[in-house]
Amino acid sequence: MQENNSNNPLYYQDAINIAALIRKKEISVREVMSAFLERIDKVNPKINAICTLRQHEDLLLEAEAADGALLKGIEIGPLFGLPIAIKDLALTRNLRTTYGSLIYKDFIPDQDELFVERIKKAGAIIIGKTNAPEFGAGSHTFNKVFGITGNPYNLNKSAGGSSGGAAAALAAGMVPIADGSDLGGSLRNPAGFCNVVGFRPSPGRVPSWPTRDAWSLLPVEGPMARSVKDVALLLSVMAGPDPRVPVSIDEPGNQFLETLDRDFSNTMIAWSPDLGQFHIEPEVIEVCEKALPAFQNIGCIVDHSEPDFSGSMDIFQTLRALIFADLEEDYLKHRDLMKDTVIWNIEKGLKLTGQDINQAVVRQTELYHRVCSFFEKYDFLILPTAQVLPFDVEKEWISEINGQKMGTYLDWMSICCVITLMGLPVVSVPCGFSSDGLPVGIQIVGKHHRDFEVLQLAHAFEGVTQFGKIRPDIK
Numbered sequence: 001m002q003e004n005n006s007n008n009p010l011y012y013q014d015a016i017n018i019a020a021l022i023r024k025k026e027i028s029v030r031e032v033m034s035a036f037l038e039r040i041d042k043v044n045p046k047i048n049a050i051c052t053l054r055q056h057e058d059l060l061l062e063a064e065a066a067d068g069a070l071l072k073g074i075e076i077g078p079l080f081g082l083p084i085a086i087k088d089l090a091l092t093r094n095l096r097t098t099y100g101s102l103i104y105k106d107f108i109p110d111q112d113e114l115f116v117e118r119i120k121k122a123g124a125i126i127i128g129k130t131n132a133p134e135f136g137a138g139s140h141t142f143n144k145v146f147g148i149t150g151n152p153y154n155l156n157k158s159a160g161g162s163s164g165g166a167a168a169a170l171a172a173g174m175v176p177i178a179d180g181s182d183l184g185g186s187l188r189n190p191a192g193f194c195n196v197v198g199f200r201p202s203p204g205r206v207p208s209w210p211t212r213d214a215w216s217l218l219p220v221e222g223p224m225a226r227s228v229k230d231v232a233l234l235l236s237v238m239a240g241p242d243p244r245v246p247v248s249i250d251e252p253g254n255q256f257l258e259t260l261d262r263d264f265s266n267t268m269i270a271w272s273p274d275l276g277q278f279h280i281e282p283e284v285i286e287v288c289e290k291a292l293p294a295f296q297n298i299g300c301i302v303d304h305s306e307p308d309f310s311g312s313m314d315i316f317q318t319l320r321a322l323i324f325a326d327l328e329e330d331y332l333k334h335r336d337l338m339k340d341t342v343i344w345n346i347e348k349g350l351k352l353t354g355q356d357i358n359q360a361v362v363r364q365t366e367l368y369h370r371v372c373s374f375f376e377k378y379d380f381l382i383l384p385t386a387q388v389l390p391f392d393v394e395k396e397w398i399s400e401i402n403g404q405k406m407g408t409y410l411d412w413m414s415i416c417c418v419i420t421l422m423g424l425p426v427v428s429v430p431c432g433f434s435s436d437g438l439p440v441g442i443q444i445v446g447k448h449h450r451d452f453e454v455l456q457l458a459h460a461f462e463g464v465t466q467f468g469k470i471r472p473d474i475k
Contacts, residue, residue: 015176029081033063049168051146053128080123100143114209130165152472157390160190167194185416188428192385192441207245228459260459265299272306279401291431307374312418318360325349385441425451430467
């Protein structure tokens with residue numbers, strides 16, 4: 001690992017700083033694009049984070065066109081000139097989108113997802129796609145189309161998932177900002193594994209369109225970056241209402257451009273290493289607890305406490321299976337091309353009864369009310385991002401923690417999955433390293449729709465700890 005410093009190469013500069021240099025014409029968009037393409041050429045063959053990359057010539061021509069527009073005084077957006085690669089689960093017009101599946105290995109969409117449209121309008125240049133597990137299933141990024149994504153801090157370890165390609169690309173300096181999506185921890189687990197910031201916003205903060213279920217509150221799209229400020233910058237573009245999405249939050253995205261600085265004196269925080277029920281590797285807890293004084297240093301009062309999350313994983317498993325049942329058509333036509341865990345999740349969903357679904361929704365509501373009561377005393381809940389350290393890339397999923405067997409491929413990431421059920425904003429921010437130099441993240445969960453406050457606390461924590469500035473030693 002190497003420490004960040006003032007002589008950082010361009011590809012490791014904050015996105016906010018790069019955008020400002022472009023705006024002031026102190027650096028050209030072509031120079032920025034060249035620097036990132038050179039970095040991709042050098043390290044992506046080792047990591048396999050960017051799975052589809054547009055032609056260099058086309059990207060450099062697009063960068064030159066952007067420079068020309070800037071010279072003409074054309075109004076530019078907040079992401080102007082920044083390269084970004086989109087997660088391979090999101091539609092990108094005229095750019096291959098495979099969902100990590102052999103079924104869609106040659107699929108080229110004729111439209112962009114809404115957040116991709118917004119990113120383009122804000123001036124960013126789409127350079128390609130980042131790798132993801134098949135249909136986003138599981139928190140380890142591998143598939144039969146592109147292979148495994150390695151962790152920049154140790155190429156033999158997992159980068160997490162399902163936004164593993166995005167997290168690894170950020171950590172290795174291949175992109176300055178990245179998007180991700182999160183159902184069971186897919187913005188948070190890879191961020192924790194790769195020492196970057198991953199923010200799961202409140203459902204509806206970033207409207208999902210097109211979608212087959214405009215009412216869904218479990219899967220969300222959100223931003224990732226190497227700093228909280230850069231996450232807020234990207235969120236300011238991705239967020240904002242859309243009338244086609246009935247659950248979208250009727251607040252503008254530009255609120256996230258306000259200062260993240262805040263006084264946290266006497267702020268009540270609850271720390272839980274395991275939510276009172278989940279198996280966590282001891283070193284993960286040790287690293288997180290060493291970081292707790294950082295919250296006290298900024299004025300917070302930290303208690304050891306957690307809400308009652310009993311039965312929460314059963315609820316999540318049912319509601320997640322219901323979502324995977326939507327893949328029935330692909331399952332019936334191409335079951336032989338799907339990995340076992342995807343098949344299991346689809347079949348579980350297809351077997352659900354109306355009573356199963358009703359009971360899950362009722363119990364989810366009861367759980368939410370218990371958590372709301374908990375937040376009457378506390379402003380934030382903090383807990384580990386992942387239950388384990390980054391693991392061997394050859395493992396498909398963690399089947400045992402501390403000698404305890406995991407029943408399904410989802411159980412080892414329960415501490416993220418059950419937070420999803422609450423629909424509360426949550427961020428994973430770097431909080432330290434294991435004895436072997438592997439990154440560890442901590443989750444910060446906020447109150448209903450208090451997305452900005454979550455980012456403020458993460459920013460303050462980041463400012464004290466500075467762990468996010470420790471780069472992987474990959475050349």
